[in-house]
Amino acid sequence: MNGYKQIPVYLRYLINTLLLGAFLLGGNALLASGAVNRAQSAVILQIGIYILLAVSLNVATGYLGQLPLGHAGFMAVGGYGAALLWKAMPRSAGAIVLGLLLGGLVAAVFGVVIGVPALRLKGDYLAIITLGFGEIIRVLIINLPGITGGTPGLMNIPKHSSFLVVYTTVILSCALIHTLMKSRHGRAILAIRENEIAAESSGVNTTFYKVLAFTVSAFFAGVAGALYAGYTGILTPGNFTFMTSVNILVMVVLGGLGSMAGSVIAATILTALPLALQSFNKYRMVIYALLLIAVMIFKPSGLLGRYDFSLTRILEKLINGQLFARAKKAGEDRA
């Protein structure tokens, strides 16, 4: 390690911020200029929303090692929460931020309420309880038409989810999840995945950290739900079925359990593909199903394993002239 040049922290933050800022403004300008048609810009927004859904599920599945099957339920409560607020408020930047936060918080409250009983138990109960939760939420939405619009749906939701809103939210959310995982709290969560008994006997309050990870996962699913509401302008219970949850799970599994970069890439591909190839749609679910099974049997680590992308690391290697020489080894060590 001696003599290995490192980029100072402030410079790292500056580079990352500038690049992401350029991405946001550039993308926004591209969409505004009309170079991208309506259908394409819709795909771009959907990709952003699914990235956040996959990255948030990855917190519970990849980092914590649990299998919630009701991610669409959290998305739903977040979406309806934000939609109701937005319908009641005039359009303003404050309203948009408030709606996104409300969506996340409503989902987080549900996350705590479900997580506390489910995560106290050892075993696969979280999978069952969250699956049940997803169904109950749908039944509630259908049977409370006064609030939710029932089966026909909640209409005329202000379409707040512009490119800038969606991708700023997605980038911020990913950054916050990343920083959480690189802290003592994040390490405790990973330790539970690695070996629960060892974590517990090393002083980690496993119940607390399980509920924390699960709640963070639910929070960002709720935010994604809010973005979804502001993108479609209409929410129906049919948007939030078990299949939606499975869709998100496929992205996380395919990208690699525990890899944020993997979730992002898989969400992008799997969202763009069916929209790009209409004929693919007929076979989509069959292919997803086969992918799930094949990945688990032949490459349980998914596309990227637990690799996480770091621009700084690549830059540092470039400075030190080792980009190609040691890329493979470093990737293995730090993954």
Next chain:
Amino acid sequence: MLFLSQCINGLQLGSIYALVALGYSMVYGIIRLLNFAHGDVIMIGAYIALLTIGAGLHPALAVGITILGCVLISVLIEKVAYRPLRSAPRISLLITAIGVSLLLQNLVQLFFTADSRAYPSTAIIPARAIQLGGLSLSLSTVVTILVSVGAMLGLHLLIQKTRMGKAMRAVSEDTGAAQLMGIDINRVISITFAIGSALAGVGSVLYCCRYSVANPTMGSLLGLKAFVAAVLGGIGSIPGAVVGGFAIGFAEVLVTALGFSAWTDAVVFAVLIVVLLVKPTGLLGRGVAEKV
């Protein structure tokens, strides 16, 4: 009289749930897997019956083929999808099971479309009423209850009295030790899947005779409820699965009778959550400590 007929209604539904729940519980007991594909095996059974009876086969033969089909497909699933993952983390196995469930549903959808099809219930059990005291029962209700109870008794005898039953109990208790004692684990697991899915095959016929329709996603909700029944009774416990099945059946009939039929699914899951809060191992289950 209304109350009594509702009770019998609950008994009929409950015995179907119990049959299906047994499959979940047996598989969980032996390889600690929530076999999400179990409900879809029932759906496959429904389509086999549809095709065989449609082809003009004798109903008894069609039922036989249905059960055999369910057994074959389950054993195949276990061999191809679950066996390679036996030592993998539990979450991998769980995800695979979800994958298998999706695959079955969508393959059937691809070949038969997503539309519901009329199931030839009356070809299998004639629509006839039976007078019992002042009570008028349909033949299918009586057959369902009798067949289910018979199947459960048979299973009980098999597990308690035969060598294979003893081997199954041993594997479920401690797989490693059972292997050291010379038990062929793979064979026991295959047979467990076979028995569980034979019961599912029977359940499939009885369920379809009650509702007279089949569609590619019918297995999910039935499976889910049976699965809740298994957890409610204590997953891994055979008597628990039966108790749980009847409890869910009665609960559903009760909620419907009270006029809240739109809420039945929510109630079923709410019951599950409450039970897990109060007694996490289910009504008759027991906790399993991890070895340190």
Next chain:
Amino acid sequence: MVPLDGLGIIPERDAGRPPILDIRHLCVDFGGLRAVDDFTLLIGRTEIAGLIGPNGAGKTTVFNLLTNVYKPTQGRILLNGQDTRGKSMHQLNRLGIARTFQNIRLFAGMSVEDNVKVAMNHGYTDGVLTDMFRLPGWWRTERRQHVRALELLDLFNLAGKANALAGNLPYGDQRRLEIVRALASEPKLLLLDEPAAGMNPSETHELMDNIRMLRDEFGIAIMLIEHDMNLVMGICEGIAVLNYGKIIAKGTPREIQTNPVVIEAYLGEEAGHDA
């Protein structure tokens, strides 16, 4: 070694203080089988104690009872004067008990340094939001944990491998890392379950020095299960011998080595197992 309360012996230097561990009449039944029977033992504040016995005697079960992996059927355990009953495993860790495992349980997919940091997750006040937004509290915690983790790793010559994945370490290093991790939670009593298993004689020798060093530097008590009699007789001050769940002898290494009951138990085992 001096007697205490007629229940056991502790080192003379610890005699003025209450024992770190005070176990009275501990029993546990597994399905009608008594796995540990009437286990009574005292361990001094800075004692290195050994728990030995033939395979299957119940040694690891005792550790599991001490860390509340299992609930005792009868009896009680006082750790540092506090009853451990009903405490969760992480609460017990906070009371001052840390352990290693017979079958290594590292966080295999995490770096060596992170393995150690996980066990330091106490005494810090930076909350989840502080860390998410990288406020000053996060920087302070990271710096302190990093420095401390490397100090501890250095004790066992692991600092150079801080960035390696724990699961990729050689076996001996994995055992050492488990000890460092246990140490990182600042225990008053360290339980080591077969720390020398799989180590060669020179590694074992180094381990013995390290265990003494831990006792002297950190002033903690250490209780270990070990089959390597050179290690046990070389560093333990008090030894308890377990057979069929019962203590058949307690005493100093010299007393144990000459105890006919112990010799009988071990010879019986060796004859039976060809070990």
